[in-house]
Amino acid sequence: DIQMTQSPSTLSASVGDRVTITCRASQSIGDWLAWHQQKPGKAPNVLIYKASSLESGVPSRFSGSGSGTEFTLTISSLLPDDFAIYYCQQYYSYITFGQGTRLEIK
Amino acid sequence: QLQLQESGPGLVKPSETLSLTCTVSGGSISSSNYYWDWIRQPPGKGLEWIGTIYSSGSTYSPSLKSRLTISVDTSKNQFSLKLSSVTAADTAVYYCARRNGDRVFDFWGQGTLVTVSS
Numbered sequence: 001d002i003q004m005t006q007s008p009s010t011l012s013a014s015v016g017d018r019v020t021i022t023c024r025a026s027q028s029i030g031d032w033l034a035w036h037q038q039k040p041g042k043a044p045n046v047l048i049y050k051a052s053s054l055e056s057g058v059p060s061r062f063s064g065s066g067s068g069t070e071f072t073l074t075i076s077s078l079l080p081d082d083f084a085i086y087y088c089q090q091y092y093s094y095i096t097f098g099q100g101t102r103l104e105i106k
Numbered sequence: 107q108l109q110l111q112e113s114g115p116g117l118v119k120p121s122e123t124l125s126l127t128c129t130v131s132g133g134s135i136s137s138s139n140y141y142w143d144w145i146r147q148p149p150g151k152g153l154e155w156i157g158t159i160y161s162s163g164s165t166y167s168p169s170l171k172s173r174l175t176i177s178v179d180t181s182k183n184q185f186s187l188k189l190s191s192v193t194a195a196d197t198a199v200y201y202c203a204r205r206n207g208d209r210v211f212d213f214w215g216q217g218t219l220v221t222v223s224s
Contacts, residue, residue, distance in 0.1 A: 001168065034210055036153075043201055043214035044153065050208070087153055091209050094167065095143075095155035 002026055002090055006098035012106040017078050021101045023071045023088035032092035035064055035073045038085045038100075047086075048073065078103075108133045110202050110215035118196075118222050124189040128202030128215060135183045136161075141205035142185045144176065146198040147217075154198075158205070159185055192222045 003026040013019050023033065031051035036044035046055045048064035051071055061076040075082055083105050088098040114126035128142070135142060144156040157166035159176045166174045175188040189196060199217040206212045 032209075036211070038153075043203070043217055044211070045214075046211050049210040055210070089153075089211075094165065095158075097153040097155065100152045 002029060002093055002096050004088055004090055004096050004098040006086075006088055006101050008101060009099065010102045010104060012104050013078055014106045015078050015080055019075050019078060019103065021073045021086055021088075021103075023066075023073070023098050025069045025071075025090055025092075028068045029090045029092035031067045032090055033064075033066070033071050034089045034091065035062075036087045036089060036097075037082075038087065044087060080105075108204065108213045110204065110213055112200060112202050112215045112218040114218065114220070116219060116221060118192055118220060119224050120193055120222055121191055124187070124192050124196060124220055124222070126187045126200055126202075126218065126220070127184050128186070130183045130185075130204075135178060135185060136180050139207040141209065142178065143203045143205055143211070144187045145201045145203060146196075147201070148195075148198045149219075156187065156189075156200075194222050196220070197222045 005024045007022045033051045035048040036046050038044040047058050047062050052064045063074050065072050086101045090096050109131045111129045118124045138161040141158045141160045143158040147153050157176050159178050164176050173190045178185040199219050201217045203211050203214040
């Protein structure tokens with residue numbers, strides 16, 4: 001099984017901040033990585049796929065990078081609507097999600 | 107606009123079989139380019155992929171494979187999940203979802219909470 005490890009588990013930030021979340025895979029997954037945002041009581045929404053491709057309709061303040069085993073999600077300037085839980089997800093072999101990063105208001 | 111809706115019992119007894127159905131509207135489940143998935147999320151915890159069904163077969167999570175069956179009913183535009191011998195650890199919100207030709211999740215159901223308890 002491919003394990004996905006996110007850091008940090010919780011991130012405290014303010015509106016306007018630039019934040020980065022890291023995701024590491026236990027083995028190389030190429031660029032078969034997606035990032036999802038989940039808000040309380042709702043299903044996740046995909047933000048990024050293929051490590052760096054922005055899903056249609058997702059604001060350009062979200063960006064993804066990386067390949068192999070190290071990936072990052074960056075939000076360039078936080079808006080109030082961005083405080084949520086973020087998950088990375090590999091789809092190189094089966095599907096595995098990271099444990100999530102809770103982005104909270106400082 | 108594609109919509110997915112989970113349905114099934116909200117309470118299942120330990121050792122019994124959990125059965126859920128996902129009804130798809132606004133598009134055909136028979137389209138060959140898509141994957142139809144189940145994902146679950148225990149209360150307050152992260153996401154766990156359960157398995158998928160597609161035109162040429164199905165793939166299950168290795169950790170659930172021995173207890174799992176995913177099937178499709180094209181006449182009703184539905185796909186279903188059966189998970190046998192459930193325990194409290196199977197208590198979760200269960201989501202159905204579609205993955206597109208790029209294998210990316212693009213549509214999700216709203217989720218349904220299933221509690222395993224006597």
